[in-house]
Every structure is written in C-alpha cells, then in structure tokens.
Amino acid sequence: MRAPLKLALWQCAPAPLDVPGNLERLEAAAREAASAGAQLLVCPEMFITGYAIGAPAVQALAQVVDGAWADAVAAIAQRHQLAVVYGYPERGADDRVFNAAQWIDASGRRCLNYRKAYLFGELDRSQFVAEVQSARTFDFHGWKVGMLICYDVEFPEATRALALAGADLIVVPTANMADYDFVARSLVPVRAYENQLFVAYANFTGPEGALQYGGLSVVAGPDGATLAQAEREETLLIATFDEKRLTAARKAAQHVRDLTARRNPPI
Secondary structure (H helix, E strand, O other): OOOOEEEEEEEOOOOOOOHHHHHHHHHHHHHHHHHOOOOEEEOOOOOOOOOOOOHHHHHHHOEOOOOHHHHHHHHHHHHHOOEEEEEEEEEOOOOOEEEEEEEEOOOOOEEEEEEOOOOOHHHHHHHOOOOOOOOOOEEEOOEEEEEOOHHHHHOHHHHHHHHHOOOOEEEEEOOOEHHHHHHHHHHHHHHHHHHOOEEEEEOOEEEEOOEEEEOOOEEEOOOOOEEEEOOOOOEEEEEEEOHHHHHHHHHHOOHHHOHHHHHOOOO
16 A cells, blocks of 8 residues: 655746746745645746746746756755656757656656647747657656646546556646636546546646636546645645545546457447
C-alpha cells in the first residue's frame, strides 16, 4: 500500500513580465504549502512570466529547460523540501519557443519537462510552437505521474495516453478564462473518472490584459468525485490522494486498462 500523497494547487493572480516578483511569490507559496504538509506545489500555466504577454515578450524572455529559472525553482524546492511544478516559456535547441511546464523535486532534480501539445486560439498560436510528445511518466513517492497543460486536458486522447502509460495522477497547469468554467466544474472530473486516475488542475484567477481568468482550480478523483475546488479568490488548495480510492475506482470500472475489450468492441 502506497503512502498518501498530499499536494497544493496555487490559484493566484498573474503578474505578467515580473519574473523576480513571481519567484518571490513562489518562495512564499512554497513555504505555506510545506507548512501544510504538501509534498508537491503546482503553479498555473506560464506562471514565471505571465501568459498573455505577446510574442515579442515571449521571444525575449524564453529560457532553456536548465536555465536560471530552473536553478531558482530548484533552490526554492530544496529550501522548503517539496516538489514544484511551474509553467514557463521554453526555448528549444532549435530556438523555437514552447509553452512548457517543468516538475522539479524536493532535491532540486528536474524530473519532467512537458511542452503543450494543443494550442488554444490565436494568442497561444502566435506565441508558441506545439509539440506532441509520447506519454511520459515518472515515479513520485511511489505514484506514477504525468503532466498536461491547460487545453490539452480537453482532448480525451491526451489523458487516455497517460492512463494507458500507467499514470495515477496528472497535474495540469492552466490559464483558463471565466467563459470556460465548464472545464473545471465538469470536464476535469469526467477525465479523472473515465481514466480512473487523479487530475489536479491549477488555474490563474483575475485579469491579465484583456483576459479574465476563472479560478475554480480543482482536484478530481478516479471515481469522478471533486475532492477539492477553489472559487474565484486567490488560494492554496490542499488535497490528499490515497491508494484506497484509486483501487476502488479501478476495481469498479476496469475498462480503461482492458486493452482487449477496447480493441474489440461488440458489433
């Protein structure tokens, strides 16, 4: 039996272009999350720089995966002894820029870097290049975990690929607008249920330029239950995952990992 896993979703207002200020805010959030006993802190999409900052700013600010921001976050993770997932603009080896999120553990080790596969609207497409990757997971305190970014979770095949790769938990840094509350309230719990895994969806709240983020960060369980959900205000949302809920959900609905049934439906 695996030990329970406790995480914190940080629902905060964006602070576009203020990288030093955002790293200071991250330090404070990590301190609070660690004090609450969390082993993982998940930030929103493009947290380091802000999301709706325009292509010129994205190009000017983007950093490589192991750049100064990664070092700064690793130091925060080590100081507070918890893992951190943060969103940022990543400059690839070929100078293309991706909407990325990186998972750094409590030792400061870079565990997983994920690039957004499905770009939302002209704003996303004008700033970033998409990249479709294989479903990548790794072991975190005995739990198999993976990542998606915002719009990715709205495509069932993205979540299903991670489920078939054995994921127990998917974390989703997000910058979702208030017009799309349905995603946090309904779609995320459905994704968790239909794949029998946990989904942790961390959103911004408040304005950024012309955008109004909707908050409603949510943690959904493998049985489709909403385990924790924020409203519109800034908050640190805490949730705990346990083996019992995961086992019961997978026992009740075995079709996700039954490849024979999925490939041979009745006619």
